Amino acid sequence: MTLAVPKLRSCNDCPIRYSAVCSKCEPDELLQLEEIKYYRTYAAGQPIFFGGDPLEFVGSVVSGVSSLMRTLPDGRVQMVGLLLPGDFMGRPNRDTIDCDVVAETDVMLCCFRRKPFEKMILDTPHVGQRLLEMTLDELDAAREWMLVLGRKTAREKIASLLHMIAVRMASLQPGETAETTFTLPITRETMANYLGLTIETVSRQMSALKKDGLIAFDERRDIRVPDLDALRAETGEEGF
Amino acid sequence: MTLAVPKLRSCNDCPIRYSAVCSKCEPDELLQLEEIKYYRTYAAGQPIFFGGDPLEFVGSVVSGVSSLMRTLPDGRVQMVGLLLPGDFMGRPNRDTIDCDVVAETDVMLCCFRRKPFEKMILDTPHVGQRLLEMTLDELDAAREWMLVLGRKTAREKIASLLHMIAVRMASLQPGETAETTFTLPITRETMANYLGLTIETVSRQMSALKKDGLIAFDERRDIRVPDLDALRAETGEEGF
DNA sequence: CGATTCATTGATGTCGGTCAAGCTTAGTGG
DNA sequence: CCACTAAGCTTGACCGACATCAATGAATCG
The missing domain is CATH 2.60.120.10 (Jelly Rolls)
Structure with a gap:
């Protein structure tokens, strides 16, 4: 290799x-x-x-x-x-x-x-x-991150992680930001270990966010975020 | 005042x-x-x-x-x-x-x-x-603290917080350390907000640790730790 | 002494964990 | 080319730790 x-x-x-x-x-x-x-x-x-x-x-x-x-x-x-x-x-x-x-x-x-x-x-x-x-x-x-770990729900945790990675990855590749697309650099298990969750919960919440149209993916790692603000609204950090 | x-x-x-x-x-x-x-x-x-x-x-x-x-x-x-x-x-x-x-x-x-x-x-x-x-x-x-928030049980969280405060307070007051005694500088609510718990859970776990002899207190804030190592054993950070 | 704050304790509910089965993909060797 | 395996992921059924709701007690203060 x-x-x-x-x-x-x-x-x-x-x-x-x-x-x-x-x-x-x-x-x-x-x-x-x-x-x-x-x-x-x-x-x-x-x-x-x-x-x-x-x-x-x-x-x-x-x-x-x-x-x-x-x-x-x-x-x-x-x-x-x-x-x-x-x-x-x-x-x-x-x-x-x-x-x-x-x-x-x-x-x-x-x-x-x-x-x-x-x-x-x-x-x-x-x-x-x-x-x-x-x-x-x-x-x-x-x-x-302490706030994420201590006080957010599973769904908010996943949304927070995806949002953070999307923003940080985007900042590394200057250019257009019409629609955010990135390859998750980590496995579901690593995501779980970031968020203080189990891999099953990560999987379920990823499916739920997908069903709700907040993210899209076929290949398990290649994530597309149609609307970054809509994803951010799921992080619990936004007003109402 | x-x-x-x-x-x-x-x-x-x-x-x-x-x-x-x-x-x-x-x-x-x-x-x-x-x-x-x-x-x-x-x-x-x-x-x-x-x-x-x-x-x-x-x-x-x-x-x-x-x-x-x-x-x-x-x-x-x-x-x-x-x-x-x-x-x-x-x-x-x-x-x-x-x-x-x-x-x-x-x-x-x-x-x-x-x-x-x-x-x-x-x-x-x-x-x-x-x-x-x-x-x-x-x-x-x-x-x-991220490890505490993400992966520890309520009992381990309380033990970790008490242990940390006991050690830090002790290091501020040089002197004998035969038996560790300190006044909790924070309310139960603040403890809960440190640990990502509710005040009720904090109260229950404090009572449980007291019943098990790991801590002692009459006045709610004046904590006595008879055996700091025994308390540490409840933090989840020790081997078996 | 009410009023208020802080803490404890009990009854009940729920979110996420645990256990288990099955799917997909990639790699290996016949 | 096709088993066979293993890793990673998904989904379902069930359960338990902690949250929520509620009542009460203890201490402090105007």
Whole structure:
């Protein structure tokens, strides 16, 4: 099997040059980053980190989608983060990682060795500043997700997840947005683990949303949203 | 009614001098901070911010406890953060705040005017670095909480909340830890809103934990935990 | 002392979980 | 080319954990 990942020569070609942790860097800072950077690829389904492992590197998702997950000793799983291209992975100033990280699709990472990266945070202001921005955004997203998990119904949860993915995927591919279409990067099981539901409930609610004309799909993963606002109205976040 | 807040003369007297966002500052940096800082107090129950309001200041909790909450249009509420002394409040680089913030007890804040504080993040490395650390810690905590909300039973949720508060309160009051005792800073309703439960379920599970000897209380808020490890065993996070 | 807020407890209902069967698709090997 | 298998998904029947509805108690306050 071959990985569907882009060939990359330099940071100038990089699809995430202006959204990732390096996006505020000046040319000289970029040169410093280049010295501690290397690329890695993972096939869909592969683990990237195991929770508790020593953290050798941090980095950016260049292409593909990966998930952060936490697991209880008896096997219950909760996804706690969805990393799309540009998102940052890993935790500076900590020796181990506290989540499992898995590649949901084929994934390409731009990795930085952790120790020198931590030094750059101290010495190179634009890296630390951008990382702070990104971390604050992720904290906002995590809190938004707490509301979904704690207070929404199954139907609202599914609508929220589909809406979020549709919006985030659309923002990655600038262009027309007449009718939103995207390929779900995750399985029904992963959806269930995001939403604190079972796979059966996910399936039922997907069918219900389909029957109600809010989404359409034949291939199980290729979702079409005829009316993004109508879908949003199902998330519970809209007035009446 | 008078507020139970400490009198404070200078940063040297400050109870959170070595844990808050200013904890890494050198004396000259502290002087800069002092110029943009002022204290405010809030009585228990008072709002501190309304979601969507312009964000005039950011700051640290000096004493007391406050909550971040998100609300759905139909009134459902989810607490998304518990701010104890030393914790940071507000969101640099954003004009509005996206959560309501309320004082759960009498609260004293050390406030910084937002604009000059944002400038200090750019100019004063130790402020930004400490804020990054704190934000990463909060992100970890939020993800931990997503697991609680998504995958734990009502009993496990209550045990998790009590355990977390017991540990965090204990870490604020250095000293003996023979038997853990603390005053719950929040009502049953707030507990329910943290855990994605109803107040009735919270009450029933509190009674159940009391009957099983895992916690003890007469006054509804004064909790005694005879065995912190036994309580932790009820959180679902332990092996078997 | 009403009035109000907060908490507890009981009776009943329901949403989503559990258990189970069957379908579709992709991959493997005869 | 066709079994055979396995993974992923869908659907149905049933059940249980937690929500809802309701009554009461305890503490606080004007």
